């Protein structure tokens with residue numbers, strides 16, 4: 001499989017990674033045996049980048065990966081995890097927390113759950129306005145010096161935060177939502193990444209399934225599924241956004257691919273510094289998604305996609321107001 005560099009510090013990963021969140025969080029129950037088989041097939045097909053976080057579960061996603069890695073697989077993967085939330089005794093998210101002592105405690109706990117002595121790529125999951133980013137990255141840099149962490153990343157950080165963070169210790173990757181229907185980072189964040197040599201890891205590259213043809217309204221998802229609260233698939237927004245999906249399906253049919261493959265091929269085409277991490281819990285979808293590497297998008301189809309997903313074309317916000325409040329928008 002094609003490999004790509006994230007940042008300029010030497011981190012090299014498969015051109016497509018695997019988002020593991022859905023294996024035990026956010027999207028309802030997944031079949032554990034099929035998840036394991038999916039991880040194994042990913043490894044066999046050359047996927048190296050596995051993405052998890054403390055908050056997925058919480059904790060359970062890291063434990064699940066740790067159990068799977070224990071079978072002699074640790075050294076074959078690039079393990080990425082994240083800290084940044086305060087999780088209460090009942091396992092609920094109770095705010096952001098990137099205080100240095102908390103970061104240290106979370107990283108030690110993550111290492112234990114993952115059954116490893118090092119995290120290859122450690123991200124701050126959300127910028128914590130209560131803790132200067134210099135202090136957060138300073139703590140992360142100390143963890144690098146101690147050998148507990150290899151490379152640093154941020155998630156959903158603004159261009160201004162990226163610059164401040166990168167001045168303390170090189171940041172290798174930014175993980176932010178980026179897809180055909182979520183292009184907010186193109187204005188200032190992606191240019192800052194390129195100026196600083198920071199790689200981009202687009203999360204939810206399939207629009208949490210919608211761009212892959214998962215046409216369920218928010219209220220059709222079972223209680224506990226994150227998508228129940230998603231504005232873009234609620235009410236009239238859902239109907240409006242179906243038109244985008246229909247256009248994407250037309251493009252896919254013309255290039256002999258699936259909508260998911262076109263959505264991923266479009267991201268891969270944005271630059272060699274981009275490594276999407278589609279999430280799946282099933283082997284068949286893993287295969288489909290990895291085959292996006294073979295999809296060529298001719299100029300006319302790229303133009304068609306630009307027209308279809310032009311600014312203002314997507315109905316609804318990508319998060320609920322509470323979710324949007326955690327996004328670092330930078331000054332101004």
Ligand SMILES: NC(=O)c1ccc[n+]([C@@H]2O[C@H](COP(=O)([O-])OP(=O)(O)OC[C@H]3O[C@@H](n4cnc5c(N)ncnc54)[C@H](OP(=O)(O)O)[C@@H]3O)[C@@H](O)[C@H]2O)c1
Nearest residue numbers: 019020021203204205206207208209212260278279280281
């Ligand atoms: N940094 C952050 O704040 C943040 C936020 C969200 C996610 N993430 C990370 O990014 C990863 C990916 O994002 P995501 O899982 O939210 O969204 P996604 O990759 O856009 O979509 C995942 C959803 O699409 C379905 N799917 C995957 N491939 C498909 C295909 N070929 N055809 C039809 N359906 C398909 C999956 O279901 P099946 O499992 O049934 O295939 C799942 O429901 C996560 O796993 C997580 O590691 C990070």
